[in-house]
Amino acid sequence: MYQQKFVNREDELKFLESRYQSSSPEFIVIYGRRRVGKTELMLKFLDNKNGVYFLASKEGDRQNIKDFSQTAGRVLTDEYFGQIEFPDWFTLFESLFKHRKFCDLAEHDKFVLIIDEFPYLIHSNRAIPSVFQKIWELCMKKENIMLVLSGSSVSVMESDVLGYKSPLYGRRTGQWQLDPLDFKHLGGFLPYSKEDLVMLWSIVGGIPEYLLKFDANLSLWDNVRNNVIQKGTYLYEEVEYLLNEEFREPKNYKLIFKAIALGYNRLGEICNYTGLNKSMVSKYLDVLNKLHIVREEIPVTASPKFKRRLYFIHEPFFNFWFRFIYSNRIDLEANRQNEVLAMIKKDFPAYCGLMFEVLVTELIMGKQILRDHPFTKIGRWWHKDKEIDVVALNYDTKEILFVECKWSILSSSNASEILEKLKEKSKYVEWNNGRRKEYFGIIAKKIEGKEKLRKGGYYVFDPDDL
Numbered sequence: 001m002y003q004q005k006f007v008n009r010e011d012e013l014k015f016l017e018s019r020y021q022s023s024s025p026e027f028i029v030i031y032g033r034r035r036v037g038k039t040e041l042m043l044k045f046l047d048n049k050n051g052v053y054f055l056a057s058k059e060g061d062r063q064n065i066k067d068f069s070q071t072a073g074r075v076l077t078d079e080y081f082g083q084i085e086f087p088d089w090f091t092l093f094e095s096l097f098k099h100r101k102f103c104d105l106a107e108h109d110k111f112v113l114i115i116d117e118f119p120y121l122i123h124s125n126r127a128i129p130s131v132f133q134k135i136w137e138l139c140m141k142k143e144n145i146m147l148v149l150s151g152s153s154v155s156v157m158e159s160d161v162l163g164y165k166s167p168l169y170g171r172r173t174g175q176w177q178l179d180p181l182d183f184k185h186l187g188g189f190l191p192y193s194k195e196d197l198v199m200l201w202s203i204v205g206g207i208p209e210y211l212l213k214f215d216a217n218l219s220l221w222d223n224v225r226n227n228v229i230q231k232g233t234y235l236y237e238e239v240e241y242l243l244n245e246e247f248r249e250p251k252n253y254k255l256i257f258k259a260i261a262l263g264y265n266r267l268g269e270i271c272n273y274t275g276l277n278k279s280m281v282s283k284y285l286d287v288l289n290k291l292h293i294v295r296e297e298i299p300v301t302a303s304p305k306f307k308r309r310l311y312f313i314h315e316p317f318f319n320f321w322f323r324f325i326y327s328n329r330i331d332l333e334a335n336r337q338n339e340v341l342a343m344i345k346k347d348f349p350a351y352c353g354l355m356f357e358v359l360v361t362e363l364i365m366g367k368q369i370l371r372d373h374p375f376t377k378i379g380r381w382w383h384k385d386k387e388i389d390v391v392a393l394n395y396d397t398k399e400i401l402f403v404e405c406k407w408s409i410l411s412s413s414n415a416s417e418i419l420e421k422l423k424e425k426s427k428y429v430e431w432n433n434g435r436r437k438e439y440f441g442i443i444a445k446k447i448e449g450k451e452k453l454r455k456g457g458y459y460v461f462d463p464d465d466l
Contacts, residue, residue, distance in 0.1 A: 007188040007208065008181055016045045019146060019174050020110055021129065025048070026146040027136060027171055031157035032178030033292065033315075034242060035209035038150050040112050041178065048361050050105040051075070051112025051146075056120040065092055066123060076101040089131050093139050106144040113140075114148040119156040129160050133167040153246070154291050180206030182366055183359060185464065189214070194463035195445065196266045198407075199348070202355035203228065205316035207292055210235060225341050229325060239321040246291075252276060254326070256284055257313060258292065261322035265310040285311055293318060300379035300391045301431045316355060323351060353407035357389045360405050360443050364392055369461055373401065386425050402426045403441040403459070412449030415442050421459055 019026045032038055039055075046053055052075050054068050065086050073082030077098055086092040096102055105111055115121070121128045132149075140147055151157040154177075160166050162175065186197045189211040200220060204210035213234050214223045230234045243250040252274070259273040271281050288294035295314040298306040313319040324347075325332065328340045358378070363369045365378050375392035382388070390403035404422050422440055441459030453460045 004186075006040055006044055008017070008185045009037065009044070012041055012176060012178065013045055015174070016041075016137070017150075019326055020045075020049070020112070024173070025143060026110070026143050027140070028146065028148045029157065029172050029175040030148060030150040030178060031154060031161075031163055031175075032152070033154060034152040035207050035238075036178050036180055037208040038152065038178050039116055040208070042116065042148060042150060046112055046114065049112050051114065052110060052358040054116065056115060056117045058120045058123050060124045061089065061121070064124075065089060068092065072096055090135055090139070093135050095138055098145050106241070110144055110146045112146045114150065116141045116150045117152060118149040119153040120163065122156060122160050130167040133171065136168075155287075158290075168447055178266065181208060181211075181332050182206060183363065184368055186211065187214045190216055192220060194466055198356065198359065198445075198463050199352055201359055202316055202352045203320045204235075207317065210238075217342075221341065224344070225337055227260075228320075229328075229332055229337055229340055229344075231335065231337075235317075236325065236332070239318060247287075252280070253284060253288070254322075256281065256288070257318060257322045258326060260311055260313050261319055262327075265312060267309070267311070270311065297380060299381045299383065300377060300393065301325065301381060301429060312358075316358075319355070320351075349407055353405070356407045356443075356445075357405045360403065361390055363466065364390065364401075364403075368466065369443075370441075370459060372392065373399065375401065381429055383428055386428055387427070388422065388425055391429065398432045399435045399439065400426075400429070400431060400436050401439040401441060403430075405441060406442070406444040408444060409446040410442075410444045410448065411450060412447075415447050415449070415453055415460070418442055419453070 016028070019028055030038055030042065043053060043434070050100065052068075052072050054071050056064055057067070065088070069084060069086055069092055070082035073079055078099070078101060081095075081099065084095070086095065096357055102111060117130045125131070136147070149161060151161070161168050163169060164171070168367055183197070183201055186200060186206065189208075190197070190200065192200060200214075203224065204214075213227050215227065218226065227233055230236060233332060243253055247253050251411065255274040255276065256270060259270045262273070264270050264273045267278065267281060267285070270285075271278050276284075285294060285296070289296055293315050295308045295312055296306075297312060298304075313322070324340070324344050328343070331340050361378055364375065367374075373392070374394065376395050378390065380387070380389060380391045381391040388402055389405040390401075392401040392403070394400075402422050402425075405420050406418065410418070419442055422442070426438065426440070441461070442453075443461045445462060447453070450460045450462070
């Protein structure tokens with residue numbers, strides 16, 4: 001049975017509620033990548049409150065003004081309001097705030113105005129930020145309202161709404177970038193073991209819309225076959241849709257994604273694989289980095305000027321899709337799902353091992369493990385032929401944590417051997433040498449004899465501890 005759930009978002013709801021309860025008009029900006037749950041969050045917040053939720057379209061001002069007035073008319077219980085042909089947005093809001101029903105409602109509680117996918121309005125009219133600046137200054141800030149502008153186009157929201165050059169700059173009273181759900185909340189969607197939840201995160205990350213496409217009555221791999229790699233399903237087509245929606249040249253972006261997913265992580269390697277010139281690839285990578293889809297890495301102890309950067313796909317589902325779906329489209333289009341699934345299962349431990357390192361980094365940053373050790377910087381470290389999966393630094397206390405991640409079952413002796421090698425590699429890490437306090441840890445799929453290792457002073461975790 002497919003699910004319809006609203007999981008967590010306690011911090012976000014608490015933030016919105018605090019702004020709602022304030023004694024001043026509020027102008028809030030909510031943004032985040034598509035499918036992360038912005039609409040569901042705002043509808044949940046609007047529940048039992050007086051207000052208007054409006055989903056903008058790319059149809060232009062005239063149609064959006066007409067649709068907004070009809071939506072507002074229903075909230076005002078005034079069908080004639082929705083039939084008025086307002087000439088512009090300013091006149092629409094001016095009339096709304098003069099309406100008797102609005103005045104009655106706003107007298108007692110804040111009236112909430114939510115405009116979802118605000119970038120669509122900008123897409124049709126580049127002057128929209130200036131238009132809403134005027135509306136806010138001359139109308140809205142005088143009313144008992146809470147205006148919420150939301151958008152999925154992170155680049156548009158950061159530049160045209162939040163950016164220094166935007167007419168709306170400095171008007172907002174609060175903002176929140178909505179991130180994917182933390183790993184700890186995945187169990188709220190599917191009744192899987194901790195090990196399966198790690199594998200699930202490696203496939204779809206913490207994107208609520210993707211998690212809801214999984215059938216709670218099916219196993220992880222049955223869900224992958226039926227709802228991820230099956231031709232025509234939502235997740236099978238999803239990345240293709242997002243690329244066509246977000247980018248003008250999706251073909252080139254696909255080449256770059258595929259190169260990174262296959263392990264070509266350096267700029268030169270990506271250029272050689274894609275056949276695109278260096279300046280073009282650099283431009284595309286910069287765009288993807290700003291959209292938080294691709295991340296660039298340097299050794300955690302390196303200077304920001306370090307040039308030999310590595311590039312990785314930050315979104316788990318993009319990573320999975322380009323590694324296993326895009327590369328096997330011919331077979332999947334020919335309905336050879338079982339053959340492709342067998343290949344995925346064979347290659348998945350290596351893929352999950354890489355994703356497990358990313359997850360562990362997020363767990364430490366989010367204080368879901370090692371809560372008593374606040375670190376100021378976390379990342380990978382490498383130098384020549386040596387590499388450490390996770391190194392966490394605290395610049396104030398001079399503490400440093402070295403962690404190895406293994407997506408495999410380890411005996412106590414295996415774990416001890418890995419930890420000894422980790423100690424040797426740590427000697428090559430140049431950071432506060434002679435003055436630092438060192439900690440060592442290992443996180444794996446399963447570790448036998450954990451308590452014995454912990455008594456030895458090591459930090460030891462597997463999914464059962466999460």
